[in-house]
Amino acid sequence: MKFPLSWLKAHLETDAPVEDIAATLNRIGLEVEGVEDRGAALAAFRIARVVEAEQHPKADRLRALKVDPGDGSGRLLSVVCGAPNARAGMKGALALPGAFIPGTGITLKKGEIRGVASEAMMLSAREMGLGDDHTGIIDLPDDAPLGGSYAAWAGLDDPVIEISVTPNRGDALSVHGVARDLAAAGLGRLKPLPRPEVAPAYPSPLRWEIADPRACDFVLGRAVRGLRNGPSPKWLRDWLVAIGQRPINALVDVTNLFTFGLGRPLHVFDVAKVEGATLTMRMAREGETLLALNGKTYALTPEDGIIADAAGPEALGGIIGGEHSGCDEGTTECFIECALFDPVRIALSGRRHDVRTDARARFERGVDPALPALALDLATQTIIQLCGGEASEVVGAGTEPRWRRDASLRFERLAGLGGAGDVAPDEAVRILERLGFAAEARDAERVTVAVPSWRNDVAAPIHLAQAPELPPERARAAAEGCAAVEAECDLVEEVLRIRGLDRVPPVSLPVSSPVPPPSLSPKQARTALARRVLGARGMLECVSFAFLDSRAAALFGDTPEALRLVNPIASDLDQMRPTPLASLLLAAARNAARGFPDAALCEVGGGYADPSPEGQGSTAAGLRTGHTPRHWAEPSRAADAMDAKGDALAVLAALGVPMAALNVTADAPPHYHPGRGGVVRQGPKTVLARFGEIHPRVAAALGLPGPAAGFEVFLDAVPEPKRRKRGAADLPAFQPVRRDFAFLVDEGVPAEAVLRAARGADRALIADVALFDRYAGDKLPPGKVSLAVQATLQPREATLTDAQIESISQRIVAAVAKATGATLRA
CATH class of the missing domain: 3.30.56.10 (Phenylalanyl-tRNA Synthetase; Chain B, domain 1)
Structure with missing residues (x-):
């Protein structure tokens, strides 16, 4: 504002x-x-008159001037000037030595130019910072006051x-x-608003009709005939230009005068351009359009309230008028509209059509419901003063809304809620009365005031929809109770605000505990840790939209209609994504299209299964594409499922998931390559992660060339690690013993089964079992593979003897053979 x-x-x-x-x-x-x-930089410039203007004796393009500064001394100043329009008798803006010239950034000094003294400077518009014109010095009219301030004369000292x-x-x-x-x-x-009496001179040529109460609550109108529309007076143009508005003509400028001056938007129709004798407030019909005053055409919907004549829409009510019935220099009779509109409907229509106007900004916040009659009289008087003419009778439709309401303030709440214990009750009441609140009842503890019509934010009207599950009587009582509490808070705010917000004493928040709680919740901590782990593994983090094209989303699972965006920011971003992996694949495709096919990307974000809070999960997703070396000593190779599995397991390990409790199944979803992906589970039901190579069909549909492998870790499914009391570090006193075993198994037996069986042979003594080799070739029987594992034995009480090591080794072999049918390879 x-x-x-x-x-x-x-x-x-x-x-x-x-x-x-x-x-x-x-x-x-x-x-x-x-x-x-703007006048501060021009304060030193005075209006001066050129007395003589002669050719410079030593320069063809310069002129030697004698200038009267208007200071009453009678002394003429010598000024050397290069302006071609400098002439005797003209008036212009003069800068004396010591003045700062904003257009050039210099401070003026006395000087001598080719033998002729220059004691001052006649200024151009660019030198004063008022524009780009530097073809000559400013030429002022004859009535400009000699010696007066240029800024004051030009109205720039405002x-x-x-x-x-x-x-x-x-x-x-x-x-x-x-x-x-x-x-x-x-x-x-x-200053109180004047209350003019405008006598009607003739019947109104137009009438109002409210065909649908949703379009308008209350409207008044009056015609003015015999007017002469033209430019507004200088004071009005200056005010509008100062606030960034473009003066158009007197009638339109008057509506802006009341929009900004009183917060009361108005609109004027050219009566000669209105079809029929009735202006109707109604909802738009399907297929109707409006050519608005901003030159744009809007396709109206049945949810838009409009003002229409017999030919169709003439204005989008409360937002913008139509070009067809707008007033111009040829208008001789206008019709002034002053209406009240529903703030919510105004906001929705403005947002729907992306129309931002000053009228919309005021109507959607709520205008003064008691002002239309007075505003109409004031606007009529102003138009007649500026354009002449005579006014018709006032016509209207609808009823003025019930805006009168009360609010109560308990004086102790100024200290209890506002923290201002030094506010006397009399002072609080005086402040409210100065703001327009009228005291109706008062005792030692409280005051009840009538809320003025212009304060829509205090004791707002009751909405029974706030408690739809209650019977109407109880709902009304509940709404009234809420409104009373909010109104009292509003009154406390008004008293403290007018006293000065700087006088409200600062109060520290109470300390609930001497030990501050953790700054991050467990979920936030898991998210941050997963992000750091993936970054440490060489992945670049992406922050992408949580929605994408519905056709791309369908490649990663179901796309329910409930997750379709009603108002997407772009036509190809209309569906909530099932998984962040989809966004990473699109990002990798864009990188590949620009010549960067080798990428390692990650994102920790949401994936959506349904609109409920439970349907949104936090996922740590990663993607490796192309051929990238994993280590400086390794040759470049294509990304595969094992890379993705390693990334997923690294995240789970960092989050405290016991690796021995995990198992991998081969039922990866369809966007992974069949047979080259898996699902990481904890137990038979809890899915912690998915990984694998991206299905070629999915990669081709997204425009991603070359190999790609990705994973998804579902952070919400990761169990929180058990909290244990900190104690001494577990540092065994005895050296661990490592033994290697090579088992011959059927090629369909998963390595996970071998590892699990080996660990179960003796959980107290066996600290870890890891796979370090897989061999399949012509030296083995058909259908067989060799899986080599290393078991780490950690003694606690004494060093293991050879007999004990042999015994545990045999138990490991027996356990693996029983679980998988494996035999020890010779």
């Missing part, structure tokens, strides 16, 4: 400088974004203040509302 100081002073009687105004706005919660004072308005403060989106807050804070007196 922007406004020049002169516009503010049209509503606020004050002599406070702009610095005090800005400081007060900050103290009362209307945060100042900036103050633009600082423009910009404030940030919170979404609940629709009343602060007006200069009058800001002036009311400043007056309540003691910085001047609020």
Whole structure:
């Protein structure tokens, strides 16, 4: 919200400088974004008159001027000037020695140019920082005051203040509302709005009809005929330009004057362009379009409230008018619309069509429901003053909404809730009254006030939908109770705000425990740890959208309609992704298309099975593509399923999952290559991870050339490690013993079965069993493979004897043979 100081002073009687105004706005919660004072840089420039202009005796392109600075001394200044338009009798802007020239960045000094003294400088627009024109010095009209301030004459000494308005403060989106807050804070007196009496001179040529209450609640209108539309007066144009608005013509500029001045958007129709004698508030029909004032055509929907005549839509109600019935220089009779619209419907329609207007910003925050009649009279009076003409009778439709409501404040809540124990009850009541709240009842403990019409954020209207499961009577009682509590909080905020937010004492939050709780939850800690492990394994982290093209998502599982986006940011991002692996594959395909086929990518993000909270899981996914060396001493090779399995197991091990409790099954989902993928389980049901080479069909569909292997670790399924009390480190006193075994097994027997059986031979003594070789070749019987494992024996009480080692070795062989049918290879 922007406004020049002169516009503010049209509503606020004050002599406070702009610095005090800005400081007060900050103290009362209307945060100042900036103050633009264009006149400050031009304060040193004065209006001067050129008395003589002669050719420079030693330069063809220079002129020697004699300039009257208008200081009353009668002394003429010698100025050397290169402007071709310099002539005797003209007036311009003069800079004296010591003045800073903003357009050139220099400080002016006296000098001599080719033998002629130059004691000052006549300025161009570019030298003053007012534009790019430097073809000549500024040529001012004859009525410009000699010796006066150029900035004051040009209207540039009017600082423009910009404030940030919170979404609940629709009343602060007006200069009058800001002036009311400043007056309540003691910085001047609020000027009351005039209440003109506009006598009707003729019947209105147009009537209102509300065909659908959803489109409009209440509307008034009045015509003005015999007017002469044209440019607005300078004061109005200057105000609009200062806040970034483009002056158009007097009728349109008046609507902007009330939009920003009173927070009351208006619209004017050219009566001659309206078809029929009735303007109808209704919902749009399928197929209707509107050519708006911004030159764009909008395809309307049945959820859009519009203003229509006999020919069709003429405005998107409360948002933007139509070009067809807009007022221009040829308008001789206009019709002023002043309506109230549903804030929610305005917000939805504006978002649906991506229309951002100043009217929408005010209607969706809520405008003053008691202002339409007064605003219509004021706007009519202003139009007649600027354009002439006579007014018709007022016509309307609908009923004014019931906005009157009360709110109560217990004085002890100023200290209990607001932390301000030094606020006297009388002071609190005075502050509320200065803001427009009228005290209705008061005792020693509380005050009840009538909420003014412009404060839509205090004691908001009751919505029974807040408690749909309750009977209507109980729902209303519950809603009224909530509204009463919120209203009291609002009143506490108003009192503290106007006193000054800087006077609210800072209070530390209570300490719930001398030992601070962990900064990360177990889930957050697992996520961070998984991210670090994958980064340490050489993977680059991706942060991608959680949605993708529904056709790509279908390659990775079901794509339920419930996970389809209603309003996607792009047509190819319309489905919530089943797994982050899909996003990594798309990223790898884009890298390959740009000449980088070898990649190692990872992401820790969400995968979606259904819209419920339980249907979203946190997944650590990774992908290796192309031919990348895994070690400096190894040759480059293609990524395979074992690379993905190693990455997945590394994450699980870092998260504290006992590796001995895991088993791998070959039932990987279809987006993995059949026979080259697997599922890591803990027990028969708990799935912790999936891995494998990407199915060629999936890779081809996504445009990914070459081999690719990926994995998914489901972090939500990983059990939290058991908390154990810290004790002494477990450091065995005896050396471990390692023994190797080579088993001959059927080629269909998984190595995991051999390892599990070997570990179970003696869990107290066997610390670890690991596979270190797999051999299949012509030296073995058909259908057989050799699996070589190493068992680590860790004694606890005494060094193992040869007999004990032989005994445990035999138990290992027997256990593996019983579980898998393996024999010890000779």
